Amino acid sequence: MTADVDLTVRPPGPHVLRDRFLALDCRLFEAVATRHWPGGDHVLPRLTRAANHGKLWFAVAAGLAATGSPRARRAAVRGLASLTLASAAINTVGKRSVRRPRPVLDKVPLVRQLKRQPITTSFPSGHSASAAAFAAGVALETRGLGAAVAPMAAAVALSRVYTGVHYPSDVLAGAALGVGAAYVVRGLVPARDRLPSSGYPRAEAPALPDGEGLVVVVNRGAGTADRVSALQEVLPRAETVECEPQDLPDALEKAAARARVLGVCGGDGTVNAAAGAALRHGLPLAVLPGGTLNHFAADLGVEDARALGHAVRKGEAVKVDVGRFASGPEEGAEEGPEKEGIFLNTCSLGVYPELVREREHREERIGGWPAGVLGALRVLRADRHPLRTRFQDRPHPVWLLFAGNGTYHRMGLTPGRRSGLADGQLDVRVVHGGRRPALRLVAAALAGPLTRSPAHAAVRVPRLQVEGLAPGTLLAYDGEVTDVAGELRLSKLPEALTVYRPLVPHGPRER
Template sequence: MTADVDLTVPESGHALRDRMLAVDCRLFDSVATRHWPGADHLLPRLSRSANHGVLWFATATALAATRSPKARRAAARGVASLALASATINTLGKRSVRRPRPLLDAVPMIRQLKRQPITTSFPSGHSASAAAFAAGVALESRPLGAVVAPVAAAVALSRVYTGVHYPSDVLVGAALGVGAAYAVRGVVPTRDQLPSPGRPHVDAPALPDGRGLVLVANKEAGTPEAVRALNAALPHAEIVECEAADLRAEFEKAASRAEVLGVCGGDGTVNAAAEVALRHGLPLAVLPGGTLNHFAHDVGVEDVGELSRALQEGDAVRVDVGHFSSGTVEGLFLNTCSLGVYPELVHERERWSRRIGGWPAGVLAALRVLRADRHPLSTEFRGSERPLWLLFAGNGTYHRMGLAPGRRFDLADGRLDVRVVHGGRKPAARLLAAAVAGPLTRSPVHAAVRVGRLHVDGISPGTLLAYDGEVTTVEGELTLKKLPEALTVYRPLPSR
């Protein structure tokens, strides 16, 4: 009886490493000696353009300039992924494996970089940054990722083609870059990771060519391209462009002849349209046209394509509407309503926005409001007097996933999301602590409750109240409540 015996001697770790190094060198020599038409001039320039991430920051700027929410998110995610990959490579990667750079004997002079890197070879920082940026963009938008990926691959290839890295340096760097993009997604989820909207679907009039839609656009929103694109998709829709001061009058006129009332503008403009639509019993079509567009994005409409598709198919949902009243003053809110520091910030921002622009005005307003010598708001809440820096009520529950800003997944949950920042000496420190606490129900400076109705007494005359970016004054009693599923709003079904 015989038996087969394996007499092979296991390969030692050193032998295996030597074999892998030999393969790496052969691959390097193969790329170095191969000539690709046009690559001798293109790839070295592309490699240099990626120094310090310049190429990717320029790409991110171009994406952000499109004003597309998805493109802007893709740009931000790409830059965040790049930053994490670069920090990881420079603090851990380069210091853990001190591999010398390849010899340039086989690399033609025309390909060699004018300034050779002085850091260690493993892993490739350029490849990590390129892969991180491309993967980050792709995780947010596959079409944009398909555009960026070939450029990223060319940058990675250029590092071998110019003789500054071995192929394994590039492969490991790219793997680290992709890992960084997924790590960022773990902290700040992409839209496709968020819960599916839990709003009640309702059938609304289907307008295949837009006939029956009257859309009023705020000229000051500066979105003529979006309006033209909607008109191209729905050629029989009626478009009315007007100044901000004439919006309410135009909404009333449009409601008298419309089957569907449309609006293009920011949250304040949408608020005015919703009030008219609710009073006339009309469904509302919202085309994002402001700086933030909280309501449109939370309801599920980010661009012209999504809105036109919903109108053509007749897809809509029912949403709650918030209502506030204080004496003879009353109004609606689709997003938020607040007392305290935030209304002052909105009021200050409006003073400066027309002179220096929206975002700079917001920063300046925050600095002026938080640095000013002020006292907290004095109110009576649930039978006791309480000093407050901020009382915030959201129309629906705001969720925060990771470090991402709050969003609503359900605009028909029947709840006001109430957040309170208690009074103290320094509003800036308390507001920051409350922001960090996020959805915590209790903290020394912050409280949060979910209620269907809220009543506050003892409000001083002239107190500012902000609602959907607009500001009014209230005094005495303030009542906040919900109008459940009061408004029909067009949005495409998630499955389509």
């Protein structure tokens, strides 16, 4: 009698695979620990200590910001945001999910060992996660700077094994988590090159190789001295006229009367005034960002004097839409003052104009960003009622009515960037009136471009009419504030303004 023999080859079980993986991990750790790396005993322990609590990456970010390049500053911010998210994930979930003990240091030479050994669990490596997150975040904003930072990040990751505080798998897992965090940040706040591009209509504009014929009006109140010096280096024959904020309208009119191209250096409010003068005189506009936010210049793609100088020298320009507002008494009402103006970015009613007014009261004493935060807290915490308006003869209380000159695309939780400035549309967002303005405003921000929700509505139209505004209602436009009453009419002046802009690699569409 013969017994049946089972010759089937079965794959190893999960426990066998785990044991093999851990054995390989230990062999790799010992290979690194026992190998002498020229200069490593002096450099890598110091590098790993420098990276404690992210200090190394904060220093690198400060260096990037100090270059003055807008792209480098954005890369630094994106890198730090990625690092913050990765560190939070490591400390809240990562270290608690796999409680792996640290490696035994018997094989690690004493000269490499850290004086203070970490007391947390080994898996995954927080240093590696932070290094990979920062480098990946920088690279997702600009590949060149990412390539420069990557070797340092790799050295920090290697140092964790070299000094004996992590196994290789801890480092790989941490690095993967860090890269993932950078991609999550990019999903929330896309880099500019990932925004959909709707193109810009090409415009004819004078090419000024050395800047002769360009008159740039500079708002001294915006702190623009360094930017003007940079512009003079790239366009040495351009004329610059510095003025105080209160003298800006007169300076713009005088400059426009003798210029071939009107230039301006300042924030969005200053650029708004310059755009009005350029329209009245039929001149192209050259914008050098010089304010705190510079929304128009950022959306246009003009980041600094070098970019503007290139466009002016080559005669590269595009046409952009201009928003227009007009306010006056409603039909059948008593005569009242007529007000009108233009906006290049946004126009809004409700809590935002009040926030701008509150910010203006404080920014000279404490600066723009702190003043904005305090203003927002004061406005949202105040006991107030929504703005009373009428649309199509129906009462409609609102906390906020926002109208953008062109379609704003999602940049994270709120709309923040336009990929084209000549789509002929007003991007209208309304936060409906209710009992809790803060909650409704947050809900509207989270909703983004949804067209309908209980707290928020969005629509894109070429014109809009709002009625029933009480006298003294505040209207904010491009960071400036005025008061309106009665009827407010918003409309577009399609492709009315010619603005210098460096042509992107794929170029604006021809017309």
